[in-house]
Amino acid sequence: MTVLPLDVATPETTALATLPRLLAGVTPGQRVTLHQHLDRHGPMPTHRGRRAHPLLGQLASSGLRGRGGAGFPTTTKWDAVTNSALRPVVVANGAEGEPASAKDRCLLRHNPHLVLDGAQIAGHALRARRVVIWVHAGGAPTIAAVEAALSERAAAGIDRLPIELVVAPEHFLSGEKTALVRGINGGPAIPSGVRVSERGVDARPTLVQNVETLAHVALLARYGIPWFRSVGTTAEPGTMLATVFGAVGAPGVHEIELGVRLGDVIRQAGGLTQDVAAYLLGGYHGTWVSPNAVDLAMTHGDMRGAGAALGAGLVVALPAGTCGLHETARVMTYLAEASAQQCGPCMFGLPAIAGAVDELAAGVASADTVARLERWTAQVTRRGGCGHPDGAVRFLHSALATFKDDVAMHQAGRPCRPATPVLPTRREVLPL
Amino acid sequence: MSGRQTHRLRVDIIRCDGHGHCAELLPELITLDDWGYPVVNGGLSADVPPELVRLAKRAEAVCPVLALSLRKVDANADDRASARR
Numbered sequence: 001m002t003v004l005p006l007d008v009a010t011p012e013t014t015a016l017a018t019l020p021r022l023l024a025g026v027t028p029g030q031r032v033t034l035h036q037h038l039d040r041h042g043p044m045p046t047h048r049g050r051r052a053h054p055l056l057g058q059l060a061s062s063g064l065r066g067r068g069g070a071g072f073p074t075t076t077k078w079d080a081v082t083n084s085a086l087r088p089v090v091v092a093n094g095a096e097g098e099p100a101s102a103k104d105r106c107l108l109r110h111n112p113h114l115v116l117d118g119a120q121i122a123g124h125a126l127r128a129r130r131v132v133i134w135v136h137a138g139g140a141p142t143i144a145a146v147e148a149a150l151s152e153r154a155a156a157g158i159d160r161l162p163i164e165l166v167v168a169p170e171h172f173l174s175g176e177k178t179a180l181v182r183g184i185n186g187g188p189a190i191p192s193g194v195r196v197s198e199r200g201v202d203a204r205p206t207l208v209q210n211v212e213t214l215a216h217v218a219l220l221a222r223y224g225i226p227w228f229r230s231v232g233t234t235a236e237p238g239t240m241l242a243t244v245f246g247a248v249g250a251p252g253v254h255e256i257e258l259g260v261r262l263g264d265v266i267r268q269a270g271g272l273t274q275d276v277a278a279y280l281l282g283g284y285h286g287t288w289v290s291p292n293a294v295d296l297a298m299t300h301g302d303m304r305g306a307g308a309a310l311g312a313g314l315v316v317a318l319p320a321g322t323c324g325l326h327e328t329a330r331v332m333t334y335l336a337e338a339s340a341q342q343c344g345p346c347m348f349g350l351p352a353i354a355g356a357v358d359e360l361a362a363g364v365a366s367a368d369t370v371a372r373l374e375r376w377t378a379q380v381t382r383r384g385g386c387g388h389p390d391g392a393v394r395f396l397h398s399a400l401a402t403f404k405d406d407v408a409m410h411q412a413g414r415p416c417r418p419a420t421p422v423l424p425t426r427r428e429v430l431p432l
Numbered sequence: 433m434s435g436r437q438t439h440r441l442r443v444d445i446i447r448c449d450g451h452g453h454c455a456e457l458l459p460e461l462i463t464l465d466d467w468g469y470p471v472v473n474g475g476l477s478a479d480v481p482p483e484l485v486r487l488a489k490r491a492e493a494v495c496p497v498l499a500l501s502l503r504k505v506d507a508n509a510d511d512r513a514s515a516r517r
Contacts, residue, residue, distance in 0.1 A: 193446050343445045344469035352466075379465045382475035385446040 019231070020255040021239050022215050026110045031145050034152035037113040044117045044158060045221045046124070053125035055221055062220055062228050063237045068093060068175070068210030069283060069312040071236070071300035074217070078126060080197035081205035087129040089201040091184065092119040094146070094211040095168040095175030096137035098283045099334070099424045101312050103241035104211050105138035106253040111215065112149035116163055118214025121221050122207065123161045129204060131161050133211075134180045136168040143167060172284075172338035176386050177208040179340070190340035191386035210312075212241055232258035236299040244269040246317035246422055247276050256298060263294035265315055275320040278402050280423070282311020284331050285391025287398035288324065309394070316423065323416035325406050327423050328399040329354070329361035334425040335392040346389045349380035357396065360407065363415030370411070373400075439485050440505050441492075442477040443470050447499035454500050457491040460484060470500075 025032060025040050032040075047053050059075040066072045081088040092115060096104035107115060116133070123131035135143055146165055153159050166184050168174045174189045181200040183189030200206025209217075216238055220228045229237040236258045242265055245251035249270020256265055262279065266272060276291045286309040289296065296306055303310040318324055336350035356373045359365045377396065380389040400407055406416065441461060443454075450468040461478055463471045472478045480488045480502065492500045 191446070193444065344448060344450050344467050345445065345465060348467035348469075349465075376466070379471070383445060383465070383469070383471065385444075 019239060019257065021219055022107060022111060022114060022212070022241060023253075023255045028110075031109060031148065032111050032113060034113055034149065034156060034158075037111075037117075041114075041219070041222055044120060044218070046160075055121060055125045055217075058220065058225055059217075062225050063235070064213070064216055064220060064228070065236060065300065066210055067212035067216070067240055067313070069098075069285070071310060074209070074213060077197070077207060077209065078122070081126060081207045084198070084205045086204050087127050088205040088207055090119055090123045090126060090128045090131045091180060091201065091206060091208045092116075092131075092133040092163075092211050092214050093175055093177070093180060093208050094133055094135040094137045094142070095180060097170075097172045097175040098312055098314070099172070099426065100243065100245075100280075100316065101283060101314050102138075102243045103253050103313055105142045107212055107215060107241065108135065108137055108142045109145045112146050113153075114215035114218045115211045116146075116149055116153060116159075117218035117221075118216070119163055119209075120159050120161065121217055122209065122214060123163075126207065128161065128207075130164065130201065132164045132166055132184055132201065134166050134168050134175075134184060136170050136174055137211075139170065172335070173340055173386070173388060176388075178386065180208065181206055190342060191388075193385050233297075233299055235301055240298070240313050242298070242313040242315055244315045244317075247272055247274045247319040248317050249273055258299050259302075260298050261294060262289075262296045262298065262315065265298060266294065266317065269315075272317060277318045277320045277322060278324050280316040280318065281314065282309035283314045284335060284395055284423075285309070285387070286311040286314060286395060288328075288395075288402035289398070290402055308398075318422055319419075322419040322422050323361070323406060324399060324403040325357075325361045325410055326416065326418050327421065328396065328403070329357045330421060330425055331423055332357045332392065332396060335388070335395070339388065340386075343383070343385040343389075345380045345383040346385070349376055350389060350392055352376050353380070353392070353396065360410050361415065363410050363413050365411050370407075437504050437506060439480040439482075439488065440477060440503050441472060441480050441488050442501050442503070443472055444499045444501065445469070445476055447497050449497050449499070451496050453494045453496065454491045457494060458484065458487050461488070462491070 064074045094104050094108050119131050135146055169189050173179050176191050177196050178192040178194055179189045181196050182192045184201050196206045232238045239255050239257055242254050242256050254268050278288045280288050289308050300310045332354040336354040339346045339350055341347045353376050356369050359369050377393045381393050454470050455462040455464045465471050488502050492502045
């Protein structure tokens with residue numbers, strides 16, 4: 001499989017009023033040091049005194065939503081951990097278990113101080129007892145970058161609450177919020193079904209926030225609400241990081257305004273290098289869409305309305321010569337193997353489903369293969385201990401709809417020849 | 433005006449090992465999927481009609497791994513009892 005040069009794509013800019021924001025001052029392949037970070041953005045805002053931290057009110061008006069995939073309003077998540085008399089724990093989620101996503105590792109390797117500022121600011125605003133950063137996101141180079149940044153911060157004494165680095169295992173579910181809480185608590189990093197906002201790390205209310213979301217917090221706290229809302233849409237302001245690859249001229253992590261069209265993202269990523277069969281949006285719990293969907297707006301709301309998913313900002317342009325069913329079958333097998341093996345419907349249902357998709361992809365589907373698929377997908381939906389089975393089914397259903405013509409051909413025993421795989425199912429494929 | 437109390441039956445699918453005793457005792461509410469795991473109202477939880485509450489309590493007690501729970505909830509209230517996500 002082709003190794004993709006997925007690095008940060010950073011257009012030149014001098015004004016923070018436009019883009020990039022998270023990637024401002026970032027040189028591909030180099031980490032922004034604490035000194036450079038403070039030179040560019042100034043000191044981290046601090047707040048003293050007993051009145052409520054101003055950020056708590058700002059967050060509500062900012063419209064900031066999580067960048068981990070669900071797009072949940074950040075203010076709601078923060079409020080959820082303030083209901084208890086117990087001081088909460090803040091966790092920066094840098095697991096990036098999604099094999100095809102590179103945005104979190106890019107951010108952590110190139111601009112970790114934005115993330116660490118955001119985590120520190122959140123910890124301070126929420127009167128947290130601990131602040132933890134949970135990292136895998138590409139393994140050793142990412143962990144080293146975070147460790148180096150933490151050393152710089154310790155030497156400068158800028159963190160009132162020392163940020164603890166906990167290394168996450170590398171698997172798809174390691175970024176699931178109950179899994180990471182379980183891992184930080186010393187158990188296996190697999191889902192537990194608890195409500196982490198009530199009882200998480202150290203049995204305390206726990207805020208789990210994607211590292212990119214915290215980077216936006218760090219900028220919002222410095223530059224304020226009007227600045228934050230000056231790009232993006234009214235409902236979903238700001239920028240986001242998108243991982244773009246496949247049949248595009250400049251694959252990589254690109255920072256985009258929320259609300260731009262899918263076609264704009266493709267243009268920013270160098271335009272199409274060949275015809276595409278479809279786009280995969282969001283991630284492996286996301287959705288395939290037709291090549292005509294270039295007018296889709298990059299917001300959670302617009303995507304949801306169109307039956308698609310913005311997810312964690314993945315955009316893959318599947319080349320026309322690559323069979324979407326084969327790609328889907330490979331990913332379904334990966335998702336089945338990614339099961340935490342705790343819940344019957346997932347650990348038995350997903351492999352059964354993946355097997356049936358394999359039959360379809362190979363052109364050896366029997367008359368009842370599709371009926372079995374429908375039966376099993378209905379049986380696993382809403383019956384997992386986490387969102388994994390539902391996400392896998394969503395991905396599959398979007399494939400069956402988007403590749404309808406291919407499905408018919410394969411069912412008739414005329415499958416496409418397998419081409420070079422595009423979607424990674426092993427981490428090493430994205431060498432960042 | 434106080435809310436009417438109802439009973440909610442929920443399967444902790446992480447604990448569940450697919451013994452199937454619950455479905456045997458309460459077939460009106462619980463069936464088994466193709467792999468032997470309980471299906472409750474198409475998912476993992478359901479309101480229990482008053483006439484089935486006694487049987488539901490027995491099903492809860494008989495689960496070998498304590499994966500079944502029966503909780504009283506106020507009608508139309510959020511089910512906070514199980515601290516689920």
